[in-house]
Amino acid sequence: MLAIRLLAEPERLDTLALPVRPARGEESRPEPVSVTTALPAGVVEEVAALVPATRLTGAPGETYAHLRPGRTPGRLLLVGTGDGDEAAWRRAGAALARAARDETYITFALPDDASPAAVRGLVEGLLLASYRFRLTDAGPTPSLTDVDLVVADPATHADAVEAARTTGRMTALARDLTNMPSSVKNPQWFAEQVRAAAADLPDLTLRVREPADLAAEGFGGILAVGAGSVNGPRLVELDWHPAGATTHVVLVGKGITFDTGGISIKPVPAMKLMRKDMAGAAAVVGATLGAAALRLPVRVTTLAPLAENMVSGSAFRPGDVVRHYGGVTSETTNSDAEGRLVLADALAYAVRELKPDLLVDLATLTGANAVALGKRHGALYSENDGLAADVLAAVDAAGEAAWRMPLPADYVEYLGSDLADLHSSPDRGAGSVTAALYLREFTGDLRDRWLHIDMSAPSWADGDDAELTGGATGWGVRSLLRWLATLR
Template identity: 65%
Template structure:
C-alpha cells in the first residue's frame, strides 16, 4: 500500500503533480497557466483523470483528477482514479484544496491500489506507487482512520478472494488468529468439530458434514477497558458452497469462494476496532463450513437441532448459510449478553434481484438502529436499503416436523423469508438485532471507483463507521 506524508504547500517541487478538479470551480494556489487552462476544460466527473505532459518544466507531468461534487464519494473515486493512473509512478504530490476530504481521498487511493495475487510481483517489473505527498493542512487522524479502514478491508478482500482449495475452515481460523496476534487486546477461541458436537452446534455440523475438512466456529473478541456497550457481529462463513445434495449448476458454483464474505467482513471490522482502540466491546462470531456432497452430507428434509435446542427442517441444502448463522445467533443470545447483534451474510440471490449489484438489504425492527447503520453505510461509501420483516409471512416457515422450516413453503420473497428465519434465533434480542444480506455487493465484476474486480470487502467500512459512532 502507498504511504502518505503531509508537506508544506508553499514548498512543492514535484515531478508528478496531482490537482483535484471540480467542474466550473476555478483553481487556486498559484498553479501554472497551462494547468489552469486545462482544468477549465475538465469535466470534473469523479475519478476521471486527464494528463498534461510538461517536458523540460516542473512539474514535468500534471494529473487533473475529478472530484465530482466534492462529497466523500467523489473524493474516494478521485483517490482510486489517481491510484490507477499512477500505478507505474513511485511518488506523486497532491495539491489539496482547503475543503479536501482527506480520509475519503486516502481511502480511495489505498483501496483503488488493491490487487490480489497468489504469486508475488514479477521480478524486474515497473515501479509501483509507494508514496503520496499531500500538500495541504495536516490531518493525521484522518490518515490513520483511512489506513486502518483500508488495511482491514484489504484483509476481508484477501480472505474472500482466496481460492477454496486452500481456504478451509481451519485455514480461515488460522488467518484470524494471526491477524489478532498483531493487536493487543484481541483474543481468539476456535471450536473444532468435537467441541461443536459437545456444545450442540447442530447447524454448523450439519452443513459441514459433507466435507472431509471439518467446520469451525471462530470467536474473536475485542474487550477494551471502560466499554459501555457490547456489540456482537455474526458473519456467514461458507468457505465453498456446492449447494450440497441440492446441488448448484456449474456456473452458479464458480464464485462460491466468496460465500464467506460476511465472516471476512465481521472479523476484519473487529480487528479494525482494536487497531483504532475504539472503546466498544466487540465479539465476532464466524461459523465456518464447506457445504459439499458425500455420504455424510445432510439431506433435504433432515431436522437439525441448533444450539439451544430449537429445531428446523432443512428442505433445501443450498439454503445452508442460515443454518450456521442460526447456531451463532442462538449462542450469542444465550451466552454473550450483547446490547446489539448485527449479522452479515452472502445469503440470497434474491438480494441481487431486488436491489442490484451495489446495494445490500437491511432488516431490523429497530428504527433507530436501522437508521444508524444506514447512515454509517452512506458515510462509508457503501449502500443499504431497509426491507420489511413482514410478520404475515412467518406462517410460511411452519413445519410439521420441527419448530420451523429453513425455507418458505410459498410466497417467494426469498431475502425477506431468510431474514424472518434468522429473527427466530435472535429471540428476546430481536428488537436489538440487524440482518444485512450483502450477497450482491460482496463481489465486483470490474474496477469501479474504490472497488476493484473481485471481492469488495463489503461491510468493513460500514461497521467501522458505525462502531466509531457508538464510542
C-alpha cells in the same frame, strides 16, 4: 499497501496532482482549486489554460494527464473533485490511483479548505482502488508505492488519515480472505488467518472451536453443514473488550468457505464463485480487528461460523432435521440454504451466552438479494427504526449502499414445519425476506436490537468501479467501522 504521508510542503514534484472543481454557477466554468502550497513558476497559469482546453468538467473521478518534458513537475495530473464532499473525494482518490499506477510516487497538493472528511475520503479511495489480489507474479502490476498529500496543517488531518489507513487495511484483509481460492481456503485456514491477524493487535482474545467442541456444546447447524467435507467446521470467536466499554456489540458473519449446494447441488455457473460465500465472516472479522486497531471505546465480539458445504455420503440431506445451539430444531428441504443454519447457531449462542446490547449479522445469504436490489445494494432488515437508521447512515458515509427491507408478519407462517420447530427454507418466494424472518427466530429477547444484512450481491464486483476492484469488495468493513465509531 500505499505509503501515504501528510506534508506541509512538497518534497518531490516529479509528478504533481492538482484538484479541479466544477463550475459553481451559470456564469462560471470549471477551474483549478487554489491549493495550500506555492507551486513552481508557471504551473498555475498553465493549469488554468489546460482546464478549458481539455474540456474538463471537474466531475469527481475525472482525470487528465499532461506531460511537461524537461520541466518541474514533469507530469501534471488534474483530478476532478466534484462538489468536494467525502464521497466525491473518495472517487477522486480512486481515479488518481488508477491514473498514476505507472508512477512510483506522486504529490497531491490539496485545497486550502480541505476538510478532514475530504482527506479521509481521498485516502480511502487511493487505498481501495490500488488493491490487487494475485497468486502469480505474471503480468503487470501497479508501480505506485508512495503518495504525499500536501496540506496546510498536517496535524489537523492525522486522525482522518489513520482512520482511512485502518479502513483500507482491514478492507484489503477481507478482500484477500474472500478472493482466496478454496483449494487453499477452508475453515481451519480461515481460523489461522484470523489468529495471525489478531496477534498483531493488543487486547484481543480469540477462541476457535474445533469440531469436537462444536459437538460437545451442541452447535448442530454448523456441524450439519460441515458434515459432508473432509475439512471440519470451526467457530471463531474474536473479542475486542476495551477497559470502560459500556456498549457490547456482537457481529456474526456467514463463513461458508465453499458452497457446492450440498446434495441440492448448484449448477456450474452458480458454483464458480462460491469461494466468496464467506464474505460476511471476512467483513465482521475485519471490522473487529479495525475496532481494535483504532481503539474504539466499544466492546465488539465477532462470531464467524465456518464450514464447507460439500457433497459426500456424510453430507446432510434435504428433509433432515437439525438441532441448533439451545435446542431449536429446523427442517431443511434444500441443502443449498445452508448459510442460515450456521448463522442460527451463532445467533442463538450470542443471545444465550454473550447477552450483548446489539446484535448484527452479515451474510452472502440469497440470490434474491441481487434480484431485488441489483449489484451494489445490501438488503437490510431490522425491527428497530433507530438501529436501522444509524447503520444506514454509516453505510452511506462509508460509500457503500444498502436498502431497508420489510419483515412482514404475514410471511412468518411460511416457516411452519410438521417435523420441526421451523422450516429453514420455505419455497414460497420472497427468499431474502423469509431468510431474514427465519434468522429472527434465533434472536430471542434481542429481537428488537438485531439487524441483518444480506450482502451477497455487493460482496463481489465484476470489474473495476470507482474504489472497487474486480473480485471481492470487502463489503461491510467500511460500514461497520463507521457505525462502531459512533457507539460509546
